[in-house]
Amino acid sequence: MTSCPALFISAPSSGSGKTSVTAAIARSHARRGKHVRVFKTGPDFLDPGILERASGRPAYQLDLFMGGFAHCQQLLAEAAREADLILVEGVMGLFDGNPSSADLAATFGLPVVCVIDASSMAQTFAALATGLQRFRADVHHAGVIANRVGSPGHGRMLLEGLPADLPLIAALPRQPQLSLPERHLGLVQALEQPELDAQLDAWADAWEAALRPGLAFCPVEFHAELEPPLPPLLQGRRIAIARDAAFGFIYPANLDLLRELGAELRFFSPLRHEPLPDCDAAWLPGGYPELHAETLRSHPTLAAALAAQVAAAKPLLAECGGMLALLDELTDAAGKAHRMAGLMPGRAHVQPRLAALGLQSIDWPEGPLRGHTFHYSTLDTPLQPLARATNPNGGKAAEALYQQGSLRASYLHHYFPSNPQAVAAFFLNAPA
Incomplete structure (x- = not known):
């Protein structure tokens, strides 16, 4: 059994800003000398490339269908033994798909923070955030992040109606210049973006400036049975x-x-x-x-x-x-x-x-x-x-x-x- 602070970053839908927020948190901690391990929910090659650059370490998939429970459990336990912080980026919306991000968070007891695009709402932000929080009792929400906020006044409106047990962790301003290029339904590969490191540092700066007091990364207990080593079937190949x-x-x-x-x-x-x-x-x-x-x-x-x-x-x-x-x-x-x-x-x-x-x-x-x-x-x-x-x-x-x-x-x-x-x-x- 190993304990490590961990956070699951999800959202109501794709396009809310999960990847940029996850990368911003990872880069913020990594450039302060922290050992950050980042995972991506589900099959994806593009987001993990960004997350690897942000954290300085490979980003692995967590998928209960492709890898199964024991494999995901092993990956998390191995990360917990070496990391100061574990971040998991969800896929699509929190409850979308089967298995969903919520299934993964509940299975491993990972506290969830939802990133909500607040660009076209005010007090309804709290209604959406609390709806996500209360939809499933087995998913623990540690707070909410407002993304693409128009002004400080807009940020104050978003606070109205949020319950005490669902704090607003950060209100990130709208900054179109920080957007990453996209291709098809995903981001352009990390290795095709020569300015990516500067972009990641700008994200981390924005995160640190927007972070409200009181965020605490909750320690999570990770446990996995010691798996026997695989036989060297490809030795010499x-x-x-x-x-x-x-x-x-x-x-x-x-x-x-x-x-x-x-x-x-x-x-x-x-x-x-x-x-x-x-x-x-x-x-x-x-x-x-x-x-x-x-x-x-x-x-x-x-x-x-x-x-x-x-x-x-x-x-x-x-x-x-x-x-x-x-x-x-x-x-x-x-x-x-x-x-x-x-x-x-x-x-x-x-x-x-x-x-x-x-x-x-x-x-x-x-x-x-x-x-x-x-x-x-x-x-x-x-x-x-x-x-x-x-x-x-x-x-x-x-x-x-x-x-x-x-x-x-x-x-x-x-x-x-x-x-x-x-x-x-x-x-x-x-x-x-």
């Missing part, structure tokens, strides 16, 4: 992993798992035209190949090296954007068609509307895995699916899993800790 602005969608927990299984990880950047490292297996994660199609296409050796990988029956996993980079052709959002690596037959087209979104569960030949899907492109391929995913919430997204020799490809972003043995079996010896 070298796995090459693409990692740059075109292939940046990587869960830190996936990398941890591969290392725990004994694999040696070798990262390379296709955008910098780095060659595929000498390896026993390779992984092309998701990202934005459509934004860098010409650069990827002009890589002098990558397509041939990946083809040789498959010809030698060495495992190659391609997820979402990684899969798009292997197709015959990819048409970007502007309607321009690009020749791609040609390792997987088919064509994809990036469209302005969302094509698929949701949690996914899929049966690999080696065993079941969990993950999620999120993409704006559609795929046309003659390959027949090896398997098809299901959505636990009954959503329409049901992604196909394709196999061609030792190449396995899907729109799915897999969460490796959901089945370490299946992941190890694939990277050890993919079906040919």
